[in-house]
Amino acid sequence: MPRSAKLALVLLLLVAVHAAAQAPVRVVVNADLGTTTISRHIYGQFGEDLGRLIYDGFWTKTDSGPWHLRDDVIESLRRIRVPNLRWPGGCFSEYYHWRDGIGPVRDRRPMAVVIRGGVVEDNSFGTHEYLELVQRLGADAFIVGNVGGGAVEEMTEWWQYLTAPAGPLADERARNGHPAPFTVPFWGVGNENWGCGGDMSAQTYAAVYRRYAEFLRTSGNTRAFRIAAGGNGTGEEAEALDWMETMMREAGPAMDGLDLHYYTVVGPWAHKGSATDFGEREWFTAMQRTERMDTLIARSSTIMDRYDPQKRVWLIIGEWGMWHDPEPGTNPRFYQQQNTMRDAVVAGLHLNIFNSHADRVRMANLAQAVNVLQSVILTHGDTMIVTPTYWVFDLYKVHQDATLLPLDIKSDAYTFDGQSVPAVSASASKDRDGRIHISLVNLDPNRGRTVRVEIRGQQVSSVSGRILTAATMQAHNTFDQPDAVQLVDFREGRLSRGILTLDLPSKSVVVVELR
Ligand code: AHR
Numbered sequence: 001m002p003r004s005a006k007l008a009l010v011l012l013l014l015v016a017v018h019a020a021a022q023a024p025v026r027v028v029v030n031a032d033l034g035t036t037t038i039s040r041h042i043y044g045q046f047g048e049d050l051g052r053l054i055y056d057g058f059w060t061k062t063d064s065g066p067w068h069l070r071d072d073v074i075e076s077l078r079r080i081r082v083p084n085l086r087w088p089g090g091c092f093s094e095y096y097h098w099r100d101g102i103g104p105v106r107d108r109r110p111m112a113v114v115i116r117g118g119v120v121e122d123n124s125f126g127t128h129e130y131l132e133l134v135q136r137l138g139a140d141a142f143i144v145g146n147v148g149g150g151a152v153e154e155m156t157e158w159w160q161y162l163t164a165p166a167g168p169l170a171d172e173r174a175r176n177g178h179p180a181p182f183t184v185p186f187w188g189v190g191n192e193n194w195g196c197g198g199d200m201s202a203q204t205y206a207a208v209y210r211r212y213a214e215f216l217r218t219s220g221n222t223r224a225f226r227i228a229a230g231g232n233g234t235g236e237e238a239e240a241l242d243w244m245e246t247m248m249r250e251a252g253p254a255m256d257g258l259d260l261h262y263y264t265v266v267g268p269w270a271h272k273g274s275a276t277d278f279g280e281r282e283w284f285t286a287m288q289r290t291e292r293m294d295t296l297i298a299r300s301s302t303i304m305d306r307y308d309p310q311k312r313v314w315l316i317i318g319e320w321g322m323w324h325d326p327e328p329g330t331n332p333r334f335y336q337q338q339n340t341m342r343d344a345v346v347a348g349l350h351l352n353i354f355n356s357h358a359d360r361v362r363m364a365n366l367a368q369a370v371n372v373l374q375s376v377i378l379t380h381g382d383t384m385i386v387t388p389t390y391w392v393f394d395l396y397k398v399h400q401d402a403t404l405l406p407l408d409i410k411s412d413a414y415t416f417d418g419q420s421v422p423a424v425s426a427s428a429s430k431d432r433d434g435r436i437h438i439s440l441v442n443l444d445p446n447r448g449r450t451v452r453v454e455i456r457g458q459q460v461s462s463v464s465g466r467i468l469t470a471a472t473m474q475a476h477n478t479f480d481q482p483d484a485v486q487l488v489d490f491r492e493g494r495l496s497r498g499i500l501t502l503d504l505p506s507k508s509v510v511v512v513e514l515r
Contacts, residue, residue, distance in 0.1 A: 032457025048090035051334025057370030101126020147190030148198030233262030321374030
């Protein structure tokens with residue numbers, strides 16, 4: 001080949017490579033084909049009695065005053081429409097004895113919380129306080145009973161105490177200030193019973209679960225919605241899936257939900273890495289490990305479909321989020337950590353994954369709501385700030401109970417050190433008023449993406465949106481700079497003849513509304 005022809009070929013190749021790199025991400029949204037509702041419970045929170053979550057986070061007192069619920073925290077959580085709050089744990093639930101937390105506060109029995117290094121829980125926050133909290137949040141109660149360290153009788157009596165319309169336990173409840181039965185829509189039968197909940201094999205837990213579930217009888221008009229502990233998604237995938245399979249096979253008909261846990265951990269368990277001091281390698285790893293959630297759900301769903309093709313049993317992701325090393329200077333057993341733009345992008349990615357599996361995933365709980373792990377709120381004395389993750393929940397609340405819209409996405413890759421993940425993630429829904437919402441996440445911390453969205457099956461004429469982004473991967477809010485990362489209007493969307501073109505900046509989470 002003559003030299004000039006070779007040159008021309010190289011030039012052509014370079015142009016093609018450049019064009020491919022710049023080619024827009026392509027999304028097709030079928031606005032008239034949605035059949036599945038995105039359960040609002042996917043946007044749930046986890047409120048374990050751990051570290052500074054309940055005490056300081058929700059429940060506080062001045063030196064001279066009585067204990068009380070924090071109005072500021074409740075108000076902020078109402079804004080993001082928290083649909084349910086899982087309590088009292090977590091591992092704590094497997095140590096918790098509900099009778100210690102009812103009756104006059106002065107008479108309550110304190111306990112040393114063994115799994116938290118013996119820290120003393122005075123039990124001033126108990127059953128009635130929790131139910132007042134969820135009522136003020138406008139959320140549903142999700143109580144996890146003690147299996148590993150408790151007894152069938154204890155759990156059964158708690159259930160009866162809460163829900164019985166009449167009888168000795170209802171009388172006791174009335175004496176403690178609540179004559180009417182409480183509403184408790186969700187009931188967990190243990191937590192992580194492969195680990196802190198009794199270190200059981202799947203076979204053993206399945207038998208134990210059935211025994212406990214049998215005694216959670218319909219009380220008055222309340223049928224217990226019984227949730228079994230699912231596998232350890234953070235560990236070996238094969239073991240987690242084996243646990244899911246055993247539970248479905250041995251106890252499927254006795255359960256309404258199966259609660260799988262998965263944490264995004266960047267380093268090895270003993271050195272997870274700093275929440276704020278990290279580089280692109282740790283950013284990329286977080287994205288890659290979050291993508292695992294998609295596979296884990298898909299594989300769990302396949303197993304569940306075999307035993308439950310009608311999809312009656314909810315797949316619940318009762319604990320998810322980033323788990324970093326604790327903040328320097330804090331009690332390491334309190335799991336207190338900062339929250340950056342990386343956590344926000346991971347949250348957006350998770351929520352898109354949950355939405356896209358809405359036919360099986362009907363509930364999920366971020367670990368955890370306040371001051372613990374990937375929290376949406378941090379408190380210090382009587383002040384509080386919201387984290388970048390909070391703003392993602394604020395953006396995505398439009399998906400709650402909306403109809404999932406089938407969406408097809410072709411994204412180029414975000415590549416780091418020879419490994420890749422799709423650069424852009426998206427999910428879409430239509431609300432009761434016909435408004436379409438599309439949530440998009442650009443995982444790439446270095447480069448923006450142009451996204452071309454074709455809307456099929458519905459005429460749209462206006463676009464608006466909001467965006468969360470920041471100049472650096474490590475950007476976060478502090479008590480000195482509480483608004484360093486916050487939502488702003490997104491004006492980079494153009495609509496023309498049913499085609500929406502969006503310019504997503506690097507490391508951003510965007511939700512657009514189309515009418
Ligand atoms: O969220 C912190 C802990 O992580 C929970 O107590 C436990 O369920 C999980 O292992």
